[in-house]
Amino acid sequence: MALNATLHTFNVQLSDIDRGVYEELDLRVAQHPSETAEYMLTRVLAYCLEYEEGIAFSVGGVSSTDEPPVLVRDLTMRLTAWIDVGAPDAARIHRGSKAADRVVIYTHRDPVKVLAQLPAKRIHHAGEIRVYSFDPTFIEDAAAFLQRRNTVSVSISERHLYLDLNGNALSTDIEEHRLS
Structure with missing residues (x-):
C-alpha cells in the first residue's frame, strides 16, 4: 500500500526588503512520503525568496522530472523561471x-559538493545560473519546528534570512554561488 503525501499549511508574512516585496502568503504544501522535512522547508523558502506573480509549486511535485519543484509562468503560461x-x-x-x-x-546541502558534480557537464547558459545555499544546521534546526499548520515570518535584508517559524526565531546568510 502506497503512503500518501502529508499536507502542510504555511501562513507566511513575507518581507523581502532587498526586492521590495511585502506579501501575505497562504501556502498548502504536500510533503511526499520520500521527501525530507529539510527538502520541503527549502522548497518553501525558495518559493518565498523568489516570490513574484505567476509563481507556483509544480503540479507533479518532487517526483516530477519534467518540472522543477517551484516555477514561474507569465500570463501566456510560458515558463519564465525554473527554481x-x-x-x-x-x-x-x-x-x-x-x-x-x-x-x-536553492540547496540545503553542502554547496561545494553540489557544485563539484556539475562543472564537467554540459549545461546551457551555465554562467547565468545562480545557486543559493543555506547553512545545513539552520535548515535542520528550522525543520525541527515544522508542524502541519505553520505560522511563518520570512524577512530578507542584504541576503540575510530571518525566519520565525511557529514562534522560533532563526537566521542565516544566503550564500550565492555560480556554476562556472
Missing part, C-alpha cells in the same frame, strides 16, 4: 535552462 531545490543533476539543470529564461537552485 530547483536540493542537488539536481546536470541534465535536469540543462533542460531547465533551455526551457526557462532564468534558472535558480
